[in-house]
Amino acid sequence: MTYTATSVQPGTGVLLTAPLSGKLVPIEQVPDPVFAQKMVGDGISIDPVSQSLLAPCDGEVIQLHPSHHAITLKTANDLEVLMHIGLDTVTLRGEGFTPKVKVGDQVQMGDRLIDFDADYVALNAKSLLTQIVITNSEQVTTFIPRSGNVTAGRDPVLELAFAGTEATAPATDNHDVATSEAIVIPNPTGLHARPAAVLANLAKKYKSDIRLKYGDKKTNVRSVVGVMGLSIDKGDTVSLEATGPDAAAAIAELTEALRSGLGEAGVTPVATTTSQAAADVSAPPPRPRSDDPNLVLGVAASPGVAVGYLHRVQQQDIAVTEQSDNPAAERRRLEQAIAQAKLEIEALRAKVHGQGNPQKAAIFSAHQELLEDPELVDATMQAIDHGKSAAYAWKRTYSEQADQLARLTNELLAQRANDLRDVGGRVLRILTGVSTETTHYPENTILAAEDLTPSDMATLDRSKVVGFCTVAGGATSHVAILARSMDIPAIAGSEPRVLELSNGTPVILDGSKGTLRLHPSSDEMERVKQRLVRIKAKRERDFASKDQPAMTIDGHRMEIVANIGNVEDAKQAVALGGEGVGLLRSEFVFMERSAAPTEEEQTDIYSAVAQILGPERPLIIRTLDVGGDKPLPYLPMPHEENPFLGERGVRIGFDRPEILRTQLRAILRSSGLGNVRVMFPMIARLEEFRMAKGMLEEERQKLGVAPIPVGIMVEVPSAAVIANQFAKEADFFSVGTNDLTQYTLAMDRGHPKLAPYCDGLDPAVLSLIGMAAKAANQQGKWCGICGGIGSDPQAVPLLIGLGVKELSVSIPTIPSVKAQVRDLSYAECQRLAAQALAADTAADVRNLSPLAEE
Numbered sequence: 001m002t003y004t005a006t007s008v009q010p011g012t013g014v015l016l017t018a019p020l021s022g023k024l025v026p027i028e029q030v031p032d033p034v035f036a037q038k039m040v041g042d043g044i045s046i047d048p049v050s051q052s053l054l055a056p057c058d059g060e061v062i063q064l065h066p067s068h069h070a071i072t073l074k075t076a077n078d079l080e081v082l083m084h085i086g087l088d089t090v091t092l093r094g095e096g097f098t099p100k101v102k103v104g105d106q107v108q109m110g111d112r113l114i115d116f117d118a119d120y121v122a123l124n125a126k127s128l129l130t131q132i133v134i135t136n137s138e139q140v141t142t143f144i145p146r147s148g149n150v151t152a153g154r155d156p157v158l159e160l161a162f163a164g165t166e167a168t169a170p171a172t173d174n175h176d177v178a179t180s181e182a183i184v185i186p187n188p189t190g191l192h193a194r195p196a197a198v199l200a201n202l203a204k205k206y207k208s209d210i211r212l213k214y215g216d217k218k219t220n221v222r223s224v225v226g227v228m229g230l231s232i233d234k235g236d237t238v239s240l241e242a243t244g245p246d247a248a249a250a251i252a253e254l255t256e257a258l259r260s261g262l263g264e265a266g267v268t269p270v271a272t273t274t275s276q277a278a279a280d281v282s283a284p285p286p287r288p289r290s291d292d293p294n295l296v297l298g299v300a301a302s303p304g305v306a307v308g309y310l311h312r313v314q315q316q317d318i319a320v321t322e323q324s325d326n327p328a329a330e331r332r333r334l335e336q337a338i339a340q341a342k343l344e345i346e347a348l349r350a351k352v353h354g355q356g357n358p359q360k361a362a363i364f365s366a367h368q369e370l371l372e373d374p375e376l377v378d379a380t381m382q383a384i385d386h387g388k389s390a391a392y393a394w395k396r397t398y399s400e401q402a403d404q405l406a407r408l409t410n411e412l413l414a415q416r417a418n419d420l421r422d423v424g425g426r427v428l429r430i431l432t433g434v435s436t437e438t439t440h441y442p443e444n445t446i447l448a449a450e451d452l453t454p455s456d457m458a459t460l461d462r463s464k465v466v467g468f469c470t471v472a473g474g475a476t477s478h479v480a481i482l483a484r485s486m487d488i489p490a491i492a493g494s495e496p497r498v499l500e501l502s503n504g505t506p507v508i509l510d511g512s513k514g515t516l517r518l519h520p521s522s523d524e525m526e527r528v529k530q531r532l533v534r535i536k537a538k539r540e541r542d543f544a545s546k547d548q549p550a551m552t553i554d555g556h557r558m559e560i561v562a563n564i565g566n567v568e569d570a571k572q573a574v575a576l577g578g579e580g581v582g583l584l585r586s587e588f589v590f591m592e593r594s595a596a597p598t599e600e601e602q603t604d605i606y607s608a609v610a611q612i613l614g615p616e617r618p619l620i621i622r623t624l625d626v627g628g629d630k631p632l633p634y635l636p637m638p639h640e641e642n643p644f645l646g647e648r649g650v651r652i653g654f655d656r657p658e659i660l661r662t663q664l665r666a667i668l669r670s671s672g673l674g675n676v677r678v679m680f681p682m683i684a685r686l687e688e689f690r691m692a693k694g695m696l697e698e699e700r701q702k703l704g705v706a707p708i709p710v711g712i713m714v715e716v717p718s719a720a721v722i723a724n725q726f727a728k729e730a731d732f733f734s735v736g737t738n739d740l741t742q743y744t745l746a747m748d749r750g751h752p753k754l755a756p757y758c759d760g761l762d763p764a765v766l767s768l769i770g771m772a773a774k775a776a777n778q779q780g781k782w783c784g785i786c787g788g789i790g791s792d793p794q795a796v797p798l799l800i801g802l803g804v805k806e807l808s809v810s811i812p813t814i815p816s817v818k819a820q821v822r823d824l825s826y827a828e829c830q831r832l833a834a835q836a837l838a839a840d841t842a843a844d845v846r847n848l849s850p851l852a853e854e
Contacts (some may be wrong), residue, residue, distance in 0.1 A: 002195050012059070014075075014079065014159070014160040015158075015159055015160075016081065016156065016158040016159075016160070017054075017055040017056050017057070017109055017110070017153060017154065017155065017156055017157065017207075018046065018054075018150035018151060018152050018153065018154065018155045018156070018157045019046070019053050019054045019055065019056045019083055019113070019130070019132060019152060019157075019567065020046050020048040020049075020050050020052075020053060020130055020152050021048065021050040021149075021150065021152040021752070022046045022047045022048040022049045022050065022055070022130075022149070022150065022153050023046070023047045023050050023148070023149050023150075024044055024045070024145070024146060024147050024148060024149075024150060024157060025044070025045040025046065025047055025129060026045070026145065026147075027043050027044055027045055027131065027145070029045070030045050030087070030129055030131060031087070031126075031127065031129075031692075032087050032126075034197045034198065035084075037376035038137070039197035039198060039200070039201045040082065040084075040131075040133045040135060040197040040200075041082070041133040041134045041135040041136070041137040042133065042134055042137045042140070042194075043082075043131060043132045043133035043134055043143075043145075043158065043160050044131075044132055044145040044146075044157055044382050045129050045130065045131050045132070046117065046130045046132070046150070046157070047128065047129055047130075048128055050152050051115060051117065051118045052112050052114070052115050052116075052152070053071070053083060053085060053103055053110060053111050053112070053113045053114040053115075053116070053130070054109075054111065054113060054152050054153050054170045054649050055073060055107045055108065055109050055110060055111045055113055056073075056081060056109065056132060056158075057073065057075060057081060057109050058076070058082070058106075058108050058109055059073035059075045059076070059081065059106075059107060060073065060074050060104070060105070060106055060107075060330060061073060061101050061103050061104060061105045061106075061107060061113075062074045062080070062103065063082075063101065063103065063537045064092070064099055064101070064102060064103050064229055065090070065228060065231075066191070066231050067089070067090050067093055067094045067097070067192070068094045068097035068098070068099045068114060069084065069085045069086060069089035069090060069092065069094075069097055069114075069116075069499060070082065070083065070084045070085065070192070070228065070237055071083050071099075071101075071113050072089075072135065072228075072275065073107065074227075076551045077795065078136070078139070079134060079136065079139060079140070079160075080134065080135040080136045081132065081133075081134060081135075082131070082133045082134075082135050082588065083130065083131070083132055083133075084111070084128065084130065084131040084133070084243055085097070085114065085116055085121070085128075085130045086121050086125045086126070086127055086128050087125060087126040087127040087129060088125050088126040088127075089121060089125045090189040090190075090192040091125070091188070091189055092121070092124055092125060093162065093189075093557065095120065095124070096117040096121050097114055097115075097116045097117075097121075098114065098115040098116070098374075098375075099113070099114050099375075100112045100113060100114060100115060101113055101114075102379070109153070110153040115453070116582050132157060132158060133170075134160070135223070136223075140160050140161065141161045142160065142161035142538070143158065143159075143160060144158070144159035144160075144161075145157070145159075145293060146158065146159070150592065151643075157178055157541065159299050171811055172582030176208075176243070176244060176245060176246075176247045176248065177241070177242070177243050177247060178241070178242050178247040178248045178250070178251040179239060179240065179241045179242075179251065180239050180240040180241070180251050180254075180255040181239070181255070182237050182238075182239055183237065183238050183239060183240070183255060183258045183259055184235060184236070184237050184259075185234055185235065185236050185237070185238060185258065186260075186261050187230055187231070187234055187236065187262070187264050188234055188258070188264075188417070188495075189229065189233075189234065190231070190232050190233035190234050190236065191227055191230070191232040191262075192228065195261070195262040195263075195264055196227035196228050197261055198257070198262040199221055199227060199254065199257065199258065199262055200222050200223065200227065201213075201255060202249065202253065202257055203221045203222050203254060205220060206242075206244070206246050206249070206250040207244050207245055207246055208242040208243055208244025208245065208246050208247045208250050209242065209243050209244055210222070210240060210241075210242040210247075210250050210251075210254065211240070211241050211242070211276070212227060212237065212238055212239075212240060213238060213239045213240070213241060214230045214231070214232055214237075214238045217230055218241075219405060220726050221240070221254065231323055238258070239733070240254055240255060240258070245617065251557050262555070277290050277641075286701055289541075293477055294517060294518040294519050294520075295515060295516070295517060295518070296469070296494055296495050296497065296498055296515065296516040296517075296518065297494065297495060297514065297515060298491035298492055298493050298494030298514045298515070298516065299441045299491060299492050299493040299494075299514050300491060300511060300512055300513060300514035301340060301470075301479075301480040301483060301484075301490040301491050301492040301511060301514070302480060302487075302488055302490040303484070303489065303511050303512040304487065304489035304510045304511045304512065305489055305508065305509065305510050305511070305512070305528060305531075305532065306446055306466040306467030306489040306508070306511070306531050307444065307466070307507075307508050307509075307525050307528045307532070307617045308443075308444035308445055308446040308466050308467065308506075308507065308509075308677050309442070309444055309445060309446065309503075309504050309505065309506055309507070310446055310448050310498075310501055310502075310503065310504065310505040310506075310507050311441055311442070311445045311446070311447055311448070311504075312447075312449070312499060312501070312503055313439075313447050313448065313449035313450075313452070313456075315449075315450055316425075316434070318391075318395070318425075318428055318429065318432050318434055319432075320389065320392045320395055320428075320431075320432060321389050321391065321392065322388060322389060323387055323388065323389060323392075324384070324387060324388065324389040325387070326388070326438060327384050327385050330388075330389055330390040330393075330657070331381060331384055331390070333390045334377075334380060334381070334384065334390040334393075334394060334427075334431070337390070337394075337427045337430040337431045338371050338377070338427055340430050341371055341423070341427045341430060342368055342371055343491070344426065345364050345367050345371070345423075346364075346368065346428070347396070348364050348454075348455060348458045348459075349364035349367075349368070351458060351480075352364065352458055353382075358651060364454065364458070366419065367419060367422065367423050367454070368376055370419065370420060370423045371423060371427070375401075376398060376401060376824065377395060378392075379397045379554050379612070379786035380393045380394050380397045381393075383396065383397065384768070390431055391428060391431040391614065394424065394427055394428055394431060395424070395428050397675060398420055398421070398423070398424030398427075399421075399424065399429075400754050401422040402417040402418075402422060402424065403448035403603070405417035405420060409418050415502035417476055418443055418451055418453060418472070418473065418478070418479065419453075419454065419478060421453065422453035422454055422455050422456075425453070426455065426655065428774075440461070440464075441461065441464045441465055442464065443463075443464050443639065444464075444466055445464050445465050445466065446465075446466060446467045446468060446469065446507055446509050447465060447467075447468035447469070448468070448469050448470075448498045448499060448501065449468065449469075449470050449471070449499075449582070450470065450471050450472055451470050451471070451472035451473055451479070452468060452470055452473075452479050453479065454478045454479060454482055456479075457479055457482040457483065457486065458482070460486070460488070461484065462488070463839055465488070466488070466489070467489040467490060467509040467511065468483070468488065468490050469490070469491050469492075469494050469516050470490075470491075470492045470493075470494065470510075471493070471494055471495075471496050471498065471499060471510060472492070472493070473492035473493065479492075480492060480707070483511075489509055489510070489512075489739060490509075490511050491509065491510075491511055491514045491515070491516060492677045494516065495824045498516065501518070502754075505518060505519065506518075506520060506525060506646070507519075507520070508524070508525065508528055538816075538819075539815070539816060541819070542816045542818070542819040543576070543814035543815045544576030545815070545818075545819060546576055546814065546815040546818065548577075548818065548822070550579075550818040550821035550822060551819075551821070551822060551826050551830070552800070552821060552822070552824045552825055552826045552827050553822070553823070553824065554827060555824050555826075556800070556826035556829075557579070558800060558805065558806070558821050559579050559784075559805060559806040559807070560577075560578065560579055560580045560806075560807050560809065560814060560818045560821070561573075561579050561580040561581055561617075561618065561620075561784075561806060561807070561808045561809075561816050562576075562577055562578040562580075562581055562582065562583075562808060562809065562810075562811050562814060563581075563582065563583040563584035563585065563786055563808050563809065563810060563811070564581050564583070564584055564585070564609075564811065565584070565585045565588035566588055566589075566605075567605065567608045567609055569811060570609045570612045570613060571607075571769045572811050573811050573814065574612060574613065574617070576811060576812070576814040576815055577814050577815055578617075578811070579617060580617035580618040580619065580620075581609065581613060581617070581619045581808070582620055582621060582784055582806055582807075583616075583620060583622055583679075583734065583736060583786040583788050583808050584606075584609060584619060584620065584621045584622060585622060585625070586602075586621055586623060586624055586625075586663065587624055587625050587626050589601075589602060589605055590624060590626070596659060596662075597636070598662070599662045599665055599666050599669075600666075602662070602663060602666035602667075603669045603670055604666055604667075604668040606619075606621060606670035606676070607669075607670040607673050609674075610670050610671075610673040610674030610675075610676055611673050611674065613674055613675070614674065615674055615675060616675065617674075617675060618675045618677060619674055619675060619676050619677065620678075620679050620711070620734065620808075621667050621676065621677070621678055621679065622681055622713065623650065623653060623660060623663055623664070623667075623678065623679070623680055623681065623692075624652065624653065624659065624660065624663055624681045625648070625681040625682065625713075626648065626649075626652060635652070635656070635659075636765055643841075644742075644743075644807045648682055649680075649681035649682020649683075649713075650680045650681055650682050650683060650688060650692055651682060651688075653692070653695075654691060654692075657695065660695060660697060660757060661699055664678070664695060664699045665699050665702075665703065667708075667722075667755075668696075668699060668700055668703050668705050668708065669705070671705060671706070671708045672705065672706075675683070676708055677708055677709040677710070677711065677731070677732070678696065678708060678709075678710055678711075678735055679710075679711045679712065679732075680692045680710075680711075680712050680713065681713045681715065682713065682715065682716065682739075682777070683712040683713060683714075683716070683719055683726075683734070684716040684718045684719060685718065686722070686725055686726065686729070689712055689726065689729060689730065690729070693710055693729075696710060708718065709731040709732060709735060710730065710731050711730050711731055711732035711734060712726060712730050712733060712734075713734055713735075713736045713739075713786070714726075714733050714734070714736065714740065714768075714769075714772045714783075715735070715737075715739035715740045715743070715787075716739070716740070716743055717740070717744050717768055719737075719772070719797020720768035720769070720771050720772045721768070721771065723771050723772045723774075723775035723776070724775045724778070726781075727775040727776050727779040727781055728779060729814055731781060731821045732776070732781055732782050732783070732784065733772050733773075733776050733781070733782075733783040733784065734783070734784045734785070734786045734806075734808065735769050735772055735777075735783065735784070735785050735786070735787060735804075736786055736787045737760040737765065737769070737785060737786075737787025737788060737789045737790070738788050739787075740760075740765060740768060740769075740787065741758055741760045741762065741765050741787075742758055744762070744764050744765050744768060745757070745758055745762060745764070745765070752807040757842075759846075760787065760788060760789035760795065761789065761790070761792075761794065761798070761836070761842045761845045761846055762841070762842040762845070763836065763837060763838075763840070763841070763842070763844075763845060765837050766798065766802065766833075766836050766837055766845070767837055769783075769785070769799070769802055769804070770802040770803065770833070770837060773802050773803035773804050773805075774803055776803075777803050777805075781807060782805040783800055783803065783804055783805060783806075784804060784805060784806030784807065785804055785806070785807050785808060785809055786808040790807040790808055790809045790817075791807075791809040791810045791813040791817065793816075793817075793820060794813075794845075795844050796817060796820055796821065796824075797824050797828070797829040797832050797833075798829070798832055798833050798836050798845070799833075800821070800824065800826065800829040800833075801826075801828075801829035801830040801831070801832055801833025801834070801836075802833045830847055835848055836848060
């Protein structure tokens, strides 16, 4: 018999070579019934020792799973070869996998298909066993698997004898037709290989032709590859249609099977009604819309009020020439454009960093990384090699990838599509020579746009633009983050009708409420302007009295200190009347670096801050608080299903003690230069606090320095619940209200939909704060606040009334918080606090008293 790896002819054999190096395992021994019972098809498995999946034969890539863990090749005579890396790897959502080909590519035996991180996959998936399966096994008469160890690209793994006859089509003499109602897919990772195989096997007992429909695409349900190729995810809506003698019975069984999850664990069926169209079932909730034609609703993106005149921002569509006959020149043009874009973005990053926003500057560092994305660049270069111009290839590639991001169900990731369009558009403008001059707007302009980009924000003329409103985006977008740092009122996710308004339309934008008032009267506009003038005047009065102590009218003293991230912040805090630092976020010392700071580097920074504050003002240094939403590039962490409940805060220090001990030594070495204290984050158990204190004491004794006060962040509900026990061992508490709120209410404070309800003035959160303050006071200790509500005028009297002794606030608010305290009565604060604890909702709490500022 003649064997070939590139084609299949009747009566010939096919020899598949090893796509990976490793030990061969019979398919029947794979610990997954779908593969072991050959529901997907017959084949063989490999326990791999290599990390690049190679083509076992010549063919065309006809399917690449969105999670990049599975790929299917089709040979010249339609043999379908599926390779599935690992078991349950679909749940990794592409992490650890790097595809080297795309659907439609022609490959030869030995070509690289997918690179993967074997260590990462082994740690985060059920198994690394990789299956090589013939999904249309009915075309193969004989399977002869090999055994033993094999080398990728060299040794055979599977010998096939090919029948060479077309698969018999289902009989459809009786043309009964049946269709299903809309079916919402409940499987956690959609219709990947396992549920697709179960569906295909269920369909095999029916004679009818059965099709699965998703949007405008259809496939035969008996084709595992076809079903996988539709890329159907959880929550997507599909339908079935069948033609044949048993169409009705097939539709009935398969509909129920799909709705119940095809036997997959962890599935909750989603019911639909027959009257619901597929598009209707999967449609998102309707966008909030006002009944008032002159009131546009949106999402609060950046607080503040702005009065001015609307100006629409037109998105520029840059025309490009598709073809080029000089690929080498086009590649050079692309490389030069990317290099130029990197320089421009670095200039923006430096500008934002120089404005005192190092954490915001990191947004542009991420933009620079996007320009180095190998998939983005490689896909563009491939298109150039096929005769496309650099501009056309780049525009198509980044637009397609941005569209894919925008369709993701994870809204935080979907919003990053805007960053990719920003970066992509910059390179495209350089390639095409389109001008990037800043638009000149009239005074008191409020922009209306489909969306803005971080680059737009960094170059905005603040003397002319007083606010903006976008249809896209949300409170967690990079544009919203920049707007808040620049103190520009903004709303996002607004009604699209704002784009139909005429330039010059008078408006009042309220970034705190997420509203845009259209066509206000001149009197109304003047009233708001006068209110803004009064607020400005009050801020000036507050600044003039910034050095006066924060003491209530009945003699209760409060300490008003600052949250800072660097030496410059410390200088600014002192200049604005700050009485110390209640939170030095030391993670900023660790960011924007390729390696962790040394003990000497940290000592210099902490010492510099201590010297700026002097011996009287306290300096509380929180140890490294990363993990969750704050990763570090040089501190790799294993994938976690829920990082906010995993290794973050002090837990990282226990896992990497060399980092925590180095930081503790630096803090101790700087303690002789000021009133230095140390605080541990993410303390949930007494054992954790004792472990952290033990490490601090060991390093203190080695250095021979005096003891320093030690406190904890109360940001986990358990710490507040047993605050009495903690108060006996800690010198002070500082409540991190941002995390305490999200952990108490089980809501991510950055979630675009839940953020409005994640309010630190919820009675449940205030109760926990009150428990911590009471426990500290009873033990002769003190409790402070270092979270966001410390700067909230509506929260200040309540916190005072709960027994809090210190408020660590954002630097710009120091004078106004101190002034507010001087206008309050401690007795009245206690009365308000008691009412707040008895309230039902955060809204009820906020209605107890008006805003301190107009």
